[in-house]
Amino acid sequence: MxxxxxxxxxxxxxxxxxxxxxxxxxxxxxxxxxxxxxxxxxxxxxxxxxxxxxxxxxxxxxxxxxxxxxxxxxxxxxxxxxxxxxxxxxxxxxxxxxxxxxxxxxxxxxxxxxxxxxxxxxxxxxxxxxxxxxxxxxxxxxxYDTALNTVVDAIDKIRDTASSHDRLFLVEVMGRDAGDIAMNSGVGAGAEEILIPEEDEGVERMMRSLENSQKSGKTSSIIVVAEGEKSGKNIFELAEFIGEKMPGYDIRVSVLGHIQRGGKxxxxxxxxxxxxxxxxxxxxxxxxxxxxxxxxxxxxxxxxxxxxIKGQRPIDNELRRVLNITTV
CATH class of the missing domain: 3.40.50.450 (Rossmann fold)
Known part of the structure:
Protein backbone atom coordinates (compact mmCIF):
# COMPACT_ATOMS: atom_id res chain seq x y z
CA MET A 1 0.00 0.00 0.00
CA TYR A 144 31.52 0.13 10.69
CA ASP A 145 33.67 -0.35 7.58
CA THR A 146 35.34 3.04 8.00
CA ALA A 147 36.08 2.35 11.66
CA LEU A 148 37.65 -1.00 10.75
CA ASN A 149 39.96 0.64 8.23
CA THR A 150 40.93 3.30 10.77
CA VAL A 151 41.77 0.67 13.37
CA VAL A 152 43.76 -1.53 10.97
CA ASP A 153 45.76 1.49 9.81
CA ALA A 154 46.55 2.40 13.42
CA ILE A 155 47.57 -1.16 14.33
CA ASP A 156 49.84 -1.34 11.27
CA LYS A 157 51.69 1.72 12.54
CA ILE A 158 51.87 0.34 16.09
CA ARG A 159 53.30 -2.93 14.77
CA ASP A 160 56.22 -1.04 13.22
CA THR A 161 57.17 0.21 16.69
CA ALA A 162 56.46 -3.16 18.33
CA SER A 163 58.83 -4.89 15.91
CA SER A 164 61.53 -2.24 16.20
CA HIS A 165 61.66 -2.41 20.00
CA ASP A 166 60.64 -6.05 20.65
CA ARG A 167 57.49 -5.01 22.51
CA LEU A 168 54.10 -6.44 23.30
CA PHE A 169 51.34 -3.93 22.55
CA LEU A 170 47.82 -4.12 23.94
CA VAL A 171 45.56 -2.10 21.63
CA GLU A 172 42.12 -1.18 22.95
CA VAL A 173 39.35 -0.66 20.39
CA MET A 174 35.70 0.31 20.79
CA GLY A 175 33.15 -2.39 21.47
CA ARG A 176 31.41 -2.23 24.83
CA ASP A 177 28.98 -5.04 24.04
CA ALA A 178 30.08 -6.33 20.63
CA GLY A 179 33.45 -7.57 19.44
CA ASP A 180 33.02 -7.06 15.70
CA ILE A 181 35.59 -4.26 15.45
CA ALA A 182 38.13 -6.14 17.57
CA MET A 183 37.66 -9.48 15.81
CA ASN A 184 37.76 -8.20 12.24
CA SER A 185 40.50 -5.61 12.73
CA GLY A 186 42.54 -8.15 14.68
CA VAL A 187 42.38 -10.68 11.88
CA GLY A 188 42.96 -7.96 9.26
CA ALA A 189 46.02 -6.59 11.07
CA GLY A 190 47.47 -9.98 11.95
CA ALA A 191 47.05 -9.71 15.73
CA GLU A 192 48.36 -12.53 17.86
CA GLU A 193 45.24 -12.59 20.05
CA ILE A 194 41.87 -10.85 20.38
CA LEU A 195 39.75 -10.30 23.49
CA ILE A 196 36.05 -9.63 22.95
CA PRO A 197 32.93 -9.19 25.15
CA GLU A 198 31.26 -12.34 23.80
CA GLU A 199 33.89 -14.65 25.31
CA ASP A 200 34.91 -15.33 28.91
CA GLU A 201 38.01 -17.41 28.24
CA GLY A 202 39.97 -14.72 26.42
CA VAL A 203 42.63 -14.06 29.08
CA GLU A 204 43.49 -17.74 29.57
CA ARG A 205 43.75 -18.28 25.83
CA MET A 206 45.82 -15.09 25.48
CA MET A 207 48.30 -16.26 28.11
CA ARG A 208 48.68 -19.63 26.37
CA SER A 209 49.26 -17.82 23.09
CA LEU A 210 51.91 -15.55 24.60
CA GLU A 211 53.67 -18.52 26.24
CA ASN A 212 53.77 -20.33 22.91
CA SER A 213 55.10 -17.19 21.22
CA GLN A 214 57.87 -16.88 23.80
CA LYS A 215 58.86 -20.51 23.37
CA SER A 216 59.07 -20.06 19.60
CA GLY A 217 61.36 -17.02 20.02
CA LYS A 218 58.83 -14.39 19.07
CA THR A 219 59.75 -11.04 20.61
CA SER A 220 56.92 -8.71 19.57
CA SER A 221 53.16 -9.19 19.55
CA ILE A 222 49.89 -7.30 19.12
CA ILE A 223 46.88 -8.09 21.31
CA VAL A 224 43.60 -6.41 20.29
CA VAL A 225 41.26 -5.79 23.23
CA ALA A 226 37.62 -4.71 22.90
CA GLU A 227 36.76 -2.19 25.63
CA GLY A 228 33.98 -4.46 26.93
CA GLU A 229 35.97 -7.71 27.18
CA LYS A 230 35.01 -9.83 30.16
CA SER A 231 38.21 -10.26 32.19
CA GLY A 232 37.07 -7.68 34.74
CA LYS A 233 40.28 -5.70 34.26
CA ASN A 234 40.78 -2.51 32.32
CA ILE A 235 43.51 -2.58 29.70
CA PHE A 236 46.15 -1.10 32.02
CA GLU A 237 45.37 -3.69 34.70
CA LEU A 238 45.56 -6.35 32.01
CA ALA A 239 49.01 -5.13 30.99
CA GLU A 240 50.14 -5.24 34.63
CA PHE A 241 48.74 -8.78 34.99
CA ILE A 242 50.70 -9.96 31.94
CA GLY A 243 53.84 -8.25 33.23
CA GLU A 244 53.59 -10.08 36.55
CA LYS A 245 53.06 -13.46 34.90
CA MET A 246 55.57 -12.95 32.09
CA PRO A 247 58.25 -10.46 33.18
CA GLY A 248 60.23 -11.02 29.99
CA TYR A 249 57.84 -8.89 27.94
CA ASP A 250 58.27 -5.14 27.43
CA ILE A 251 54.59 -4.14 27.44
CA ARG A 252 52.91 -1.01 26.11
CA VAL A 253 49.26 0.05 25.95
CA SER A 254 47.55 2.04 23.20
CA VAL A 255 43.91 3.16 23.54
CA LEU A 256 42.63 4.21 20.12
CA GLY A 257 39.55 5.96 21.52
CA HIS A 258 37.49 8.35 19.45
CA ILE A 259 39.72 8.39 16.38
CA GLN A 260 37.65 5.34 15.44
CA ARG A 261 34.53 7.48 15.06
CA GLY A 262 36.06 10.17 12.88
CA GLY A 263 37.39 10.54 9.38
CA LYS A 264 36.05 10.43 5.86
CA ILE A 309 17.62 -4.14 19.10
CA LYS A 310 16.91 -7.62 20.45
CA GLY A 311 19.77 -9.41 22.15
CA GLN A 312 23.32 -9.90 20.98
CA ARG A 313 24.52 -11.33 17.72
CA PRO A 314 26.71 -14.45 18.01
CA ILE A 315 30.43 -14.13 17.30
CA ASP A 316 31.74 -15.25 13.95
CA ASN A 317 33.25 -18.66 14.72
CA GLU A 318 34.77 -18.82 11.26
CA LEU A 319 36.82 -15.71 12.03
CA ARG A 320 37.92 -17.21 15.34
CA ARG A 321 39.00 -20.37 13.52
CA VAL A 322 40.94 -18.32 10.97
CA LEU A 323 42.64 -16.37 13.78
CA ASN A 324 43.70 -19.59 15.50
CA ILE A 325 45.20 -20.89 12.27
CA THR A 326 46.97 -17.69 11.22
CA THR A 327 48.63 -17.11 14.60
CA VAL A 328 50.23 -20.53 14.83
Whole structure:
Protein backbone atom coordinates (compact mmCIF):
# COMPACT_ATOMS: atom_id res chain seq x y z
CA MET A 1 0.00 0.00 0.00
CA UNK A 2 1.32 3.43 -0.94
CA UNK A 3 0.88 6.19 1.62
CA UNK A 4 0.88 9.87 0.71
CA UNK A 5 3.79 11.45 2.54
CA UNK A 6 4.16 15.20 2.30
CA UNK A 7 6.88 16.14 4.78
CA UNK A 8 9.58 13.93 6.32
CA UNK A 9 11.78 14.87 9.29
CA UNK A 10 15.32 13.43 9.46
CA UNK A 11 17.74 13.41 12.37
CA UNK A 12 20.86 11.70 13.74
CA UNK A 13 21.07 10.52 17.32
CA UNK A 14 23.51 8.84 19.69
CA UNK A 15 27.18 8.40 18.83
CA UNK A 16 28.23 9.74 15.46
CA UNK A 17 29.58 7.45 12.77
CA UNK A 18 31.25 8.05 9.39
CA UNK A 19 28.60 7.92 6.67
CA UNK A 20 25.81 9.63 8.58
CA UNK A 21 26.15 12.68 6.32
CA UNK A 22 25.87 10.43 3.28
CA UNK A 23 22.67 8.94 4.71
CA UNK A 24 21.18 12.40 5.38
CA UNK A 25 22.09 13.41 1.84
CA UNK A 26 20.33 10.34 0.42
CA UNK A 27 17.20 11.03 2.48
CA UNK A 28 17.08 14.66 1.35
CA UNK A 29 17.70 13.82 -2.29
CA UNK A 30 15.21 10.96 -2.12
CA UNK A 31 12.60 13.36 -0.81
CA UNK A 32 13.40 15.82 -3.59
CA UNK A 33 13.06 13.08 -6.20
CA UNK A 34 9.63 12.09 -4.90
CA UNK A 35 8.58 15.72 -4.38
CA UNK A 36 8.40 15.43 -0.59
CA UNK A 37 9.48 18.21 1.77
CA UNK A 38 12.40 17.29 4.03
CA UNK A 39 13.00 18.92 7.41
CA UNK A 40 16.35 18.53 9.15
CA UNK A 41 16.22 18.16 12.94
CA UNK A 42 19.39 19.32 14.68
CA UNK A 43 20.82 17.54 17.77
CA UNK A 44 18.59 14.49 17.62
CA UNK A 45 15.68 14.05 20.01
CA UNK A 46 16.82 17.02 22.10
CA UNK A 47 16.67 19.29 19.08
CA UNK A 48 13.22 17.94 18.30
CA UNK A 49 12.05 18.86 21.79
CA UNK A 50 13.59 22.34 21.41
CA UNK A 51 12.08 22.76 17.91
CA UNK A 52 15.50 23.13 16.27
CA UNK A 53 14.29 22.46 12.71
CA UNK A 54 15.31 23.59 9.24
CA UNK A 55 13.98 22.78 5.78
CA UNK A 56 16.54 20.98 3.63
CA UNK A 57 16.85 20.89 -0.14
CA UNK A 58 19.21 19.11 -2.50
CA UNK A 59 21.45 22.19 -2.34
CA UNK A 60 21.54 21.96 1.47
CA UNK A 61 23.41 18.65 1.30
CA UNK A 62 25.93 19.38 -1.44
CA UNK A 63 29.52 18.33 -0.78
CA UNK A 64 28.76 16.41 2.42
CA UNK A 65 28.92 12.80 1.19
CA UNK A 66 32.66 12.71 1.92
CA UNK A 67 32.48 14.32 5.36
CA UNK A 68 32.67 12.39 8.62
CA UNK A 69 30.41 13.07 11.58
CA UNK A 70 26.93 14.53 11.07
CA UNK A 71 26.17 18.09 10.02
CA UNK A 72 22.79 17.78 11.78
CA UNK A 73 24.80 17.12 14.94
CA UNK A 74 23.87 14.62 17.63
CA UNK A 75 23.03 14.72 21.32
CA UNK A 76 21.74 12.42 24.00
CA UNK A 77 18.44 13.60 25.47
CA UNK A 78 17.42 12.89 29.06
CA UNK A 79 14.24 14.85 28.46
CA UNK A 80 13.10 12.53 25.68
CA UNK A 81 13.20 9.65 28.17
CA UNK A 82 10.20 11.28 29.89
CA UNK A 83 6.65 11.13 28.60
CA UNK A 84 6.43 14.92 28.83
CA UNK A 85 9.51 15.30 26.65
CA UNK A 86 8.11 12.98 24.00
CA UNK A 87 4.86 14.96 24.04
CA UNK A 88 6.81 18.15 23.31
CA UNK A 89 8.56 16.40 20.44
CA UNK A 90 5.24 15.24 19.00
CA UNK A 91 3.69 18.69 19.28
CA UNK A 92 6.64 20.25 17.45
CA UNK A 93 6.39 17.70 14.65
CA UNK A 94 2.68 18.33 14.19
CA UNK A 95 3.09 22.11 14.32
CA UNK A 96 5.78 21.88 11.63
CA UNK A 97 3.52 19.78 9.43
CA UNK A 98 5.89 16.81 9.55
CA UNK A 99 3.97 13.57 9.00
CA UNK A 100 6.78 11.00 9.31
CA UNK A 101 10.27 10.67 10.75
CA UNK A 102 13.58 9.04 9.79
CA UNK A 103 16.05 8.46 12.63
CA UNK A 104 19.69 7.55 12.02
CA UNK A 105 21.47 5.91 14.95
CA UNK A 106 21.84 2.78 17.05
CA UNK A 107 19.86 0.75 19.58
CA UNK A 108 19.25 3.70 21.93
CA UNK A 109 17.89 5.75 19.06
CA UNK A 110 15.60 2.91 17.98
CA UNK A 111 14.41 2.31 21.55
CA UNK A 112 13.31 5.95 21.71
CA UNK A 113 11.57 5.58 18.35
CA UNK A 114 9.62 2.56 19.61
CA UNK A 115 8.31 4.49 22.61
CA UNK A 116 7.43 7.48 20.47
CA UNK A 117 5.55 5.34 17.97
CA UNK A 118 3.66 3.49 20.70
CA UNK A 119 2.49 6.69 22.40
CA UNK A 120 1.67 8.80 19.35
CA UNK A 121 1.22 6.32 16.49
CA UNK A 122 3.65 8.46 14.50
CA UNK A 123 5.36 6.85 11.47
CA UNK A 124 9.05 6.29 12.20
CA UNK A 125 11.70 4.47 10.16
CA UNK A 126 15.30 3.92 11.29
CA UNK A 127 18.66 3.71 9.56
CA UNK A 128 21.46 1.89 11.46
CA UNK A 129 24.34 4.29 12.03
CA UNK A 130 26.90 2.95 14.52
CA UNK A 131 30.53 1.88 14.21
CA UNK A 132 29.94 -1.15 16.47
CA UNK A 133 27.91 -3.16 13.91
CA UNK A 134 25.82 -4.39 16.85
CA UNK A 135 22.33 -4.13 15.32
CA UNK A 136 20.34 -7.21 14.34
CA UNK A 137 18.58 -7.42 10.99
CA UNK A 138 21.40 -5.93 8.93
CA UNK A 139 24.72 -7.34 7.81
CA UNK A 140 26.43 -3.97 8.22
CA UNK A 141 25.78 -0.66 9.96
CA UNK A 142 26.86 2.70 8.59
CA UNK A 143 30.34 3.63 9.85
CA TYR A 144 31.52 0.13 10.69
CA ASP A 145 33.67 -0.35 7.58
CA THR A 146 35.34 3.04 8.00
CA ALA A 147 36.08 2.35 11.66
CA LEU A 148 37.65 -1.00 10.75
CA ASN A 149 39.96 0.64 8.23
CA THR A 150 40.93 3.30 10.77
CA VAL A 151 41.77 0.67 13.37
CA VAL A 152 43.76 -1.53 10.97
CA ASP A 153 45.76 1.49 9.81
CA ALA A 154 46.55 2.40 13.42
CA ILE A 155 47.57 -1.16 14.33
CA ASP A 156 49.84 -1.34 11.27
CA LYS A 157 51.69 1.72 12.54
CA ILE A 158 51.87 0.34 16.09
CA ARG A 159 53.30 -2.93 14.77
CA ASP A 160 56.22 -1.04 13.22
CA THR A 161 57.17 0.21 16.69
CA ALA A 162 56.46 -3.16 18.33
CA SER A 163 58.83 -4.89 15.91
CA SER A 164 61.53 -2.24 16.20
CA HIS A 165 61.66 -2.41 20.00
CA ASP A 166 60.64 -6.05 20.65
CA ARG A 167 57.49 -5.01 22.51
CA LEU A 168 54.10 -6.44 23.30
CA PHE A 169 51.34 -3.93 22.55
CA LEU A 170 47.82 -4.12 23.94
CA VAL A 171 45.56 -2.10 21.63
CA GLU A 172 42.12 -1.18 22.95
CA VAL A 173 39.35 -0.66 20.39
CA MET A 174 35.70 0.31 20.79
CA GLY A 175 33.15 -2.39 21.47
CA ARG A 176 31.41 -2.23 24.83
CA ASP A 177 28.98 -5.04 24.04
CA ALA A 178 30.08 -6.33 20.63
CA GLY A 179 33.45 -7.57 19.44
CA ASP A 180 33.02 -7.06 15.70
CA ILE A 181 35.59 -4.26 15.45
CA ALA A 182 38.13 -6.14 17.57
CA MET A 183 37.66 -9.48 15.81
CA ASN A 184 37.76 -8.20 12.24
CA SER A 185 40.50 -5.61 12.73
CA GLY A 186 42.54 -8.15 14.68
CA VAL A 187 42.38 -10.68 11.88
CA GLY A 188 42.96 -7.96 9.26
CA ALA A 189 46.02 -6.59 11.07
CA GLY A 190 47.47 -9.98 11.95
CA ALA A 191 47.05 -9.71 15.73
CA GLU A 192 48.36 -12.53 17.86
CA GLU A 193 45.24 -12.59 20.05
CA ILE A 194 41.87 -10.85 20.38
CA LEU A 195 39.75 -10.30 23.49
CA ILE A 196 36.05 -9.63 22.95
CA PRO A 197 32.93 -9.19 25.15
CA GLU A 198 31.26 -12.34 23.80
CA GLU A 199 33.89 -14.65 25.31
CA ASP A 200 34.91 -15.33 28.91
CA GLU A 201 38.01 -17.41 28.24
CA GLY A 202 39.97 -14.72 26.42
CA VAL A 203 42.63 -14.06 29.08
CA GLU A 204 43.49 -17.74 29.57
CA ARG A 205 43.75 -18.28 25.83
CA MET A 206 45.82 -15.09 25.48
CA MET A 207 48.30 -16.26 28.11
CA ARG A 208 48.68 -19.63 26.37
CA SER A 209 49.26 -17.82 23.09
CA LEU A 210 51.91 -15.55 24.60
CA GLU A 211 53.67 -18.52 26.24
CA ASN A 212 53.77 -20.33 22.91
CA SER A 213 55.10 -17.19 21.22
CA GLN A 214 57.87 -16.88 23.80
CA LYS A 215 58.86 -20.51 23.37
CA SER A 216 59.07 -20.06 19.60
CA GLY A 217 61.36 -17.02 20.02
CA LYS A 218 58.83 -14.39 19.07
CA THR A 219 59.75 -11.04 20.61
CA SER A 220 56.92 -8.71 19.57
CA SER A 221 53.16 -9.19 19.55
CA ILE A 222 49.89 -7.30 19.12
CA ILE A 223 46.88 -8.09 21.31
CA VAL A 224 43.60 -6.41 20.29
CA VAL A 225 41.26 -5.79 23.23
CA ALA A 226 37.62 -4.71 22.90
CA GLU A 227 36.76 -2.19 25.63
CA GLY A 228 33.98 -4.46 26.93
CA GLU A 229 35.97 -7.71 27.18
CA LYS A 230 35.01 -9.83 30.16
CA SER A 231 38.21 -10.26 32.19
CA GLY A 232 37.07 -7.68 34.74
CA LYS A 233 40.28 -5.70 34.26
CA ASN A 234 40.78 -2.51 32.32
CA ILE A 235 43.51 -2.58 29.70
CA PHE A 236 46.15 -1.10 32.02
CA GLU A 237 45.37 -3.69 34.70
CA LEU A 238 45.56 -6.35 32.01
CA ALA A 239 49.01 -5.13 30.99
CA GLU A 240 50.14 -5.24 34.63
CA PHE A 241 48.74 -8.78 34.99
CA ILE A 242 50.70 -9.96 31.94
CA GLY A 243 53.84 -8.25 33.23
CA GLU A 244 53.59 -10.08 36.55
CA LYS A 245 53.06 -13.46 34.90
CA MET A 246 55.57 -12.95 32.09
CA PRO A 247 58.25 -10.46 33.18
CA GLY A 248 60.23 -11.02 29.99
CA TYR A 249 57.84 -8.89 27.94
CA ASP A 250 58.27 -5.14 27.43
CA ILE A 251 54.59 -4.14 27.44
CA ARG A 252 52.91 -1.01 26.11
CA VAL A 253 49.26 0.05 25.95
CA SER A 254 47.55 2.04 23.20
CA VAL A 255 43.91 3.16 23.54
CA LEU A 256 42.63 4.21 20.12
CA GLY A 257 39.55 5.96 21.52
CA HIS A 258 37.49 8.35 19.45
CA ILE A 259 39.72 8.39 16.38
CA GLN A 260 37.65 5.34 15.44
CA ARG A 261 34.53 7.48 15.06
CA GLY A 262 36.06 10.17 12.88
CA GLY A 263 37.39 10.54 9.38
CA LYS A 264 36.05 10.43 5.86
CA UNK A 265 33.65 7.52 5.29
CA UNK A 266 34.91 4.69 3.10
CA UNK A 267 33.36 4.07 -0.31
CA UNK A 268 31.54 1.08 1.17
CA UNK A 269 29.93 3.23 3.87
CA UNK A 270 28.99 5.97 1.41
CA UNK A 271 27.26 3.49 -0.89
CA UNK A 272 25.58 1.70 2.03
CA UNK A 273 24.33 4.98 3.50
CA UNK A 274 23.00 6.11 0.12
CA UNK A 275 21.08 2.87 -0.39
CA UNK A 276 19.60 2.89 3.11
CA UNK A 277 18.68 6.58 2.95
CA UNK A 278 16.66 6.14 -0.23
CA UNK A 279 15.25 2.89 1.16
CA UNK A 280 13.98 4.69 4.27
CA UNK A 281 12.09 7.28 2.22
CA UNK A 282 10.54 4.59 0.05
CA UNK A 283 9.58 2.51 3.11
CA UNK A 284 7.59 5.44 4.51
CA UNK A 285 5.92 5.88 1.13
CA UNK A 286 4.88 2.22 1.26
CA UNK A 287 3.22 2.87 4.62
CA UNK A 288 5.85 1.07 6.72
CA UNK A 289 6.56 2.25 10.25
CA UNK A 290 8.42 1.16 13.38
CA UNK A 291 11.02 -0.59 11.21
CA UNK A 292 14.72 -0.30 10.48
CA UNK A 293 16.07 -0.34 6.94
CA UNK A 294 19.08 -2.63 6.68
CA UNK A 295 21.12 -4.63 4.21
CA UNK A 296 20.98 -8.44 4.08
CA UNK A 297 22.71 -10.51 1.40
CA UNK A 298 23.32 -7.27 -0.55
CA UNK A 299 19.60 -6.45 -0.63
CA UNK A 300 17.89 -3.55 1.14
CA UNK A 301 15.40 -4.95 3.64
CA UNK A 302 13.24 -3.79 6.55
CA UNK A 303 12.98 -5.33 10.00
CA UNK A 304 10.93 -4.40 13.07
CA UNK A 305 12.73 -2.18 15.59
CA UNK A 306 12.08 -4.81 18.27
CA UNK A 307 14.06 -7.36 16.25
CA UNK A 308 16.83 -4.88 15.44
CA ILE A 309 17.62 -4.14 19.10
CA LYS A 310 16.91 -7.62 20.45
CA GLY A 311 19.77 -9.41 22.15
CA GLN A 312 23.32 -9.90 20.98
CA ARG A 313 24.52 -11.33 17.72
CA PRO A 314 26.71 -14.45 18.01
CA ILE A 315 30.43 -14.13 17.30
CA ASP A 316 31.74 -15.25 13.95
CA ASN A 317 33.25 -18.66 14.72
CA GLU A 318 34.77 -18.82 11.26
CA LEU A 319 36.82 -15.71 12.03
CA ARG A 320 37.92 -17.21 15.34
CA ARG A 321 39.00 -20.37 13.52
CA VAL A 322 40.94 -18.32 10.97
CA LEU A 323 42.64 -16.37 13.78
CA ASN A 324 43.70 -19.59 15.50
CA ILE A 325 45.20 -20.89 12.27
CA THR A 326 46.97 -17.69 11.22
CA THR A 327 48.63 -17.11 14.60
CA VAL A 328 50.23 -20.53 14.83
Missing amino acids: TKEIKRIGVMTSGGDSPGMNAAIRAVVRGCAYYEIDCIGIYRGYQGLIENDLEQLTARSVKNIINRGGTFLKSARSKEFITKEGRQKAYDNLKNAGIDSLIVIGGDGTFTGAILFNEEHNFPVVGIPGTIDNDINGTDYTIG PSCFDRVLASRLGVGAVEALMRGESNVMIGITDKKVTSVDFEVA
